[in-house]
Amino acid sequence: MSYKSYIEQSQKIADLAHIGAVLAWDQETKLPPKGANTRARQKATLSGLIHQLSTNKEYGELLQDLIEDDQLDQYQKRNVSLSLKDYRLATKFTQEFVQKKSQKISECFQAWLEARKERDFKIFQKPLEGLIDMVREEAEILGYTDHPYDAMLDLYEPDLTVDQVDQVFDPLKKDLKELISKISRAQQVNDHFLSGQFSSDKQLLFGEYILKAIGYDMEAGRQDESAHPFSISFGPGDQRVTTRVDEKNFAYMLWSTIHEGGHALYEQGLPHDQYGLPLGQAISLSIHESQSRLWENNVGRSLPFWEAHYPELQGRFPAFQDCKLQDFYRGINKIEKNKIRTEADELHYHFHVIIRYEIEREIMKGGLDVSQLRDAWNDLYASYLNVTFGHDGEGILQDVHWAHGSIGYFPTYTLGSLYAAQFFAQANQDISGLQNDLAKGNCSTLLDWLRKKVHYHGKYYSADDLCKEITGSSLDASYFMDYATKKYTEIYQL
Amino acid sequence: MSYKSYIEQSQKIADLAHIGAVLAWDQETKLPPKGANTRARQKATLSGLIHQLSTNKEYGELLQDLIEDDQLDQYQKRNVSLSLKDYRLATKFTQEFVQKKSQKISECFQAWLEARKERDFKIFQKPLEGLIDMVREEAEILGYTDHPYDAMLDLYEPDLTVDQVDQVFDPLKKDLKELISKISRAQQVNDHFLSGQFSSDKQLLFGEYILKAIGYDMEAGRQDESAHPFSISFGPGDQRVTTRVDEKNFAYMLWSTIHEGGHALYEQGLPHDQYGLPLGQAISLSIHESQSRLWENNVGRSLPFWEAHYPELQGRFPAFQDCKLQDFYRGINKIEKNKIRTEADELHYHFHVIIRYEIEREIMKGGLDVSQLRDAWNDLYASYLNVTFGHDGEGILQDVHWAHGSIGYFPTYTLGSLYAAQFFAQANQDISGLQNDLAKGNCSTLLDWLRKKVHYHGKYYSADDLCKEITGSSLDASYFMDYATKKYTEIYQL
Numbered sequence: 001m002s003y004k005s006y007i008e009q010s011q012k013i014a015d016l017a018h019i020g021a022v023l024a025w026d027q028e029t030k031l032p033p034k035g036a037n038t039r040a041r042q043k044a045t046l047s048g049l050i051h052q053l054s055t056n057k058e059y060g061e062l063l064q065d066l067i068e069d070d071q072l073d074q075y076q077k078r079n080v081s082l083s084l085k086d087y088r089l090a091t092k093f094t095q096e097f098v099q100k101k102s103q104k105i106s107e108c109f110q111a112w113l114e115a116r117k118e119r120d121f122k123i124f125q126k127p128l129e130g131l132i133d134m135v136r137e138e139a140e141i142l143g144y145t146d147h148p149y150d151a152m153l154d155l156y157e158p159d160l161t162v163d164q165v166d167q168v169f170d171p172l173k174k175d176l177k178e179l180i181s182k183i184s185r186a187q188q189v190n191d192h193f194l195s196g197q198f199s200s201d202k203q204l205l206f207g208e209y210i211l212k213a214i215g216y217d218m219e220a221g222r223q224d225e226s227a228h229p230f231s232i233s234f235g236p237g238d239q240r241v242t243t244r245v246d247e248k249n250f251a252y253m254l255w256s257t258i259h260e261g262g263h264a265l266y267e268q269g270l271p272h273d274q275y276g277l278p279l280g281q282a283i284s285l286s287i288h289e290s291q292s293r294l295w296e297n298n299v300g301r302s303l304p305f306w307e308a309h310y311p312e313l314q315g316r317f318p319a320f321q322d323c324k325l326q327d328f329y330r331g332i333n334k335i336e337k338n339k340i341r342t343e344a345d346e347l348h349y350h351f352h353v354i355i356r357y358e359i360e361r362e363i364m365k366g367g368l369d370v371s372q373l374r375d376a377w378n379d380l381y382a383s384y385l386n387v388t389f390g391h392d393g394e395g396i397l398q399d400v401h402w403a404h405g406s407i408g409y410f411p412t413y414t415l416g417s418l419y420a421a422q423f424f425a426q427a428n429q430d431i432s433g434l435q436n437d438l439a440k441g442n443c444s445t446l447l448d449w450l451r452k453k454v455h456y457h458g459k460y461y462s463a464d465d466l467c468k469e470i471t472g473s474s475l476d477a478s479y480f481m482d483y484a485t486k487k488y489t490e491i492y493q494l
Numbered sequence: 495m496s497y498k499s500y501i502e503q504s505q506k507i508a509d510l511a512h513i514g515a516v517l518a519w520d521q522e523t524k525l526p527p528k529g530a531n532t533r534a535r536q537k538a539t540l541s542g543l544i545h546q547l548s549t550n551k552e553y554g555e556l557l558q559d560l561i562e563d564d565q566l567d568q569y570q571k572r573n574v575s576l577s578l579k580d581y582r583l584a585t586k587f588t589q590e591f592v593q594k595k596s597q598k599i600s601e602c603f604q605a606w607l608e609a610r611k612e613r614d615f616k617i618f619q620k621p622l623e624g625l626i627d628m629v630r631e632e633a634e635i636l637g638y639t640d641h642p643y644d645a646m647l648d649l650y651e652p653d654l655t656v657d658q659v660d661q662v663f664d665p666l667k668k669d670l671k672e673l674i675s676k677i678s679r680a681q682q683v684n685d686h687f688l689s690g691q692f693s694s695d696k697q698l699l700f701g702e703y704i705l706k707a708i709g710y711d712m713e714a715g716r717q718d719e720s721a722h723p724f725s726i727s728f729g730p731g732d733q734r735v736t737t738r739v740d741e742k743n744f745a746y747m748l749w750s751t752i753h754e755g756g757h758a759l760y761e762q763g764l765p766h767d768q769y770g771l772p773l774g775q776a777i778s779l780s781i782h783e784s785q786s787r788l789w790e791n792n793v794g795r796s797l798p799f800w801e802a803h804y805p806e807l808q809g810r811f812p813a814f815q816d817c818k819l820q821d822f823y824r825g826i827n828k829i830e831k832n833k834i835r836t837e838a839d840e841l842h843y844h845f846h847v848i849i850r851y852e853i854e855r856e857i858m859k860g861g862l863d864v865s866q867l868r869d870a871w872n873d874l875y876a877s878y879l880n881v882t883f884g885h886d887g888e889g890i891l892q893d894v895h896w897a898h899g900s901i902g903y904f905p906t907y908t909l910g911s912l913y914a915a916q917f918f919a920q921a922n923q924d925i926s927g928l929q930n931d932l933a934k935g936n937c938s939t940l941l942d943w944l945r946k947k948v949h950y951h952g953k954y955y956s957a958d959d960l961c962k963e964i965t966g967s968s969l970d971a972s973y974f975m976d977y978a979t980k981k982y983t984e985i986y987q988l
Binding site for chain 2: 011012015016018019022023026030031032033034035036037038039041042045046049217218219220221222224234235236237238240
């Protein structure tokens with residue numbers, strides 16, 4: 001009886017959270033400019049109500065009773081235990097704090113839009129300072145043992161710490177630098193065919209073709225355009241993706257579509273009968289990112305995938321008719337340093353992430369102020385990537401995350417790629433003829449494997465336990481480096 | 495201090511209501527099919543919360559205190575008095591009743607969809623009976639003096655009674671019948687130019703042109719497509735419209751765009767500083783409809799309006815190049831009986847409304863059962879319009895209102911046209927050279943007048959007081975008949 005009541009209350013909270021997702025989706029894809037303030041109000045009011053329900057005393061008592069209930073099975077126990085963790089987290093914040101943060105985020109997001117348009121970080125600086133102050137306060141409220149940043153990392157990747165990230169990122173920096181350096185001395189590949197004139201409508205239709213090809217259910221979602229592509233779930237039966245279209249460059253739509261499609265496949269594969277409960281939710285951001293990266297890079301940038309789909313692409317876009325499949329494959333895997341994270345190749349990409357991680361780490365530690373942010377950014381880019389920016393719009397204003405107050409989010413991008421490589425290596429062992437399936441345009445053996453191994457479990461396992469369950473070991477960056485070294489040795493004939 | 499608290503609580507309720515509007519808009523314009531159940535959950539959860547806040551005991555006590563507060567000015571008093579009316583209304587219903595009705599509406603709406611598809615009223619009959627029983631119960635709970643239908647009318651048009659409606663509709667029927675009869679004996683006009691092939695994209699762009707022409711602020715709204723056009727407010731700065739596009743018939747997009755645009759202009763003109771309070775809201779459905787009809791018919795179907803905009807239309811659609819302005823004007827004012835209310839001309843339209851009104855009146859009185867509904871419908875259409883239906887889908891199932899339990903809504907459509915004619919007659923007296931302005935493409939003198947006379951006041955006046963304030967007298971159908979007689983005498987050379 002009380003487990004039933006727990007389900008009802010949890011689902012009510014989930015309903016409101018998904019309503020918040022609708023408001024956010026609309027804000028990023030459709031909202032007219034003058035509606036921004038009103039939307040900020042609505043989101044703040046909704047956040048307040050969610051906070052109220054999530055911290056409701058009777059709800060907490062119910063969870064406390066249930067955690068001591070021996071009648072529950074292991075799945076129910078896992079649900080209750082994770083909900084109790086969420087409850088304890090939520091009760092750390094006052095309603096006032098939550099609403100104030102939501103309001104600040106809305107202001108900050110509007111300022112970011114304006115600053116990006118004007119290419120001037122100064123417009124963003126003041127609102128961001130206010131938001132960062134709140135994030136620092138948040139870390140103190142959440143509590144941590146070693147590093148204030150640990151409190152924030154835990155929000156996106158449970159139990160992740162600065163120590164662990166450093167242990168992964170430091171050797172990765174070294175290994176990647178070596179590989180990139182080898183590549184830079186080799187004969188370069190050409191990707192000029194991605195530039196040209198590609199009508200927006202036709203690109204969007206090809207995006208839908210690709211989404212369907214990887215198994216995305218178009219009856220349980222839709223694709224729209226937004227400045228910064230994202231995927232978002234409105235609950236069972238409605239997982240949406242957005243993409244970005246540049247008529248002069250085919251690459252933006254293509255990679256953002258596959259990437260967000262991968263995220264959405266995860267959400268579409270979560271068990272609906274666990275709606276509103278932890279077992280109906282994704283494990284963590286890095287596992288989420290493992291799904292998008294697996295489809296984007298391990299599948300979407302592979303030769304077999306394009307053996308299946310390149311004829312369709314050539315049929316729809318005559319510009320590709322003069323480009324051979326092999327050249328297309330090499331071109332879409334071109335390694336070249338780039339200013340923009342979301343446009344980076346799969347090796348340089350991690351330096352973009354590491355730069356943001358190191359900045360966030362210092363900001364949270366108090367060693368860096370928002371007023372110094374632009375300089376720190378430019379210095380790190382000069383040092384790691386030998387890149388300089390023409391203006392803030394292409395530099396420090398390129399990502400929306402900080403405008404959303406999402407500090408601790410970036411490292412999960414790189415961890416996701418590492419998990420993806422490890423999972424994909426295992427998939428190739430478990431599924432006989434997988435590469436052959438992909439080359440025939442059949443993605444369903446892979447998707448079924450992911451459904452069974454990853455999606456179906458929701459939060460039953462932790463990220464680390466899932467990785468061990470699937471691959472027999474914890475996260476190990478050598479899978480990624482092996483994959484990358486093999487692939488680029490072949491492409492660049494190193 | 496307590497007035498401030500009243501504002502805060504009222505605005506919170508308004509935030510949630512507008513969030514509900516976002517969910518509804520998305521459902522009608524974007525929702526993927528498999529997301530329907532999840533959306534229904536979200537709406538039910540939100541409705542429950544809105545009901546909870548609207549009937550909160552402390553909120554009621556606050557309103558009761560404020561109503562006796564002599565310190566309040568006349569505007570504040572009006573706000574509190576109307577909010578107290580809303581509060582008393584909301585508290586008349588138990589949460590159980592509200593949920594049961596919401597459940598019945600969902601069943602009824604699904605049955606209506608199915609019945610419409612199968613073109614068979616029988617599928618709809620049983621669920622509708624259940625819903626009508628609840629509406630009758632609702633009228634008893636709400637209370638009335640003379641007629642149970644009065645209780646329902648009051649929900650959409652405060653203080654409107656069956657007596658008043660009959661007093662307006664009975665002579666209107668007679669006068670309209672005479673005018674239509676004269677027209678039917680005259681030389682008919684041609685509107686073939688509205689049929690052809692008009693690309694959807696170009697129609698939508700022309701719709702935006704028209705919206706801008708009448709003064710709709712595209713930065714505070716947007717136009718999307720939906721099966722049934724509507725306008726909806728998400729709060730200050732975000733008033734959206736939808737339209738319906740038929741590539742073979744230009745008329746659908748054109749009239750739904752101007753009509754919904756007129757509604758949205760009203761919402762865009764409401765005082766933002768009264769957000770969440772009655773003075774920040776539209777008076778009633780008939781005054782809302784007066785705004786849409788004024789722009790659609792009195793302006794949008796007038797010769798001066800097209801003197802200004804016809805060249806633009808011809809430029810964008812070569813199909814109109816062979817059609818002279820005078821012929822276009824006559825054609826868009828073609829009078830011809832029609833089976834479908836939403837496609838009716840501005841004279842026959844009122845018979846469609848009156849038929850529904852007379853049926854609702856008898857149903858509420860108990861003189862008509864749902865089992866007799868189809869016969870009553872068909873008899874009235876035969877008698878008033880000499881129309882017979884091929885099947886129920888184009889007949890009694892054409893409107894969604896009854897499936898939504900909206901009994902009492904229809905009469906406001908005709909009252910809106912009557913108010914529109916009366917207001918427009920006054921506008922032509924108050925604004926020197928108005929017809930000339932319109933012919934020059936300048937709609938702003940009219941819009942400014944409406945802003946000042948109607949929009950700006952929110953609910954400060956009742957519909958009747960507003961009409962007296964603007965025109966010196968209560969609603970008088972002779973303004974509409976004078977307008978119609980003059981216009982159609984000229985067009986049909988009667």
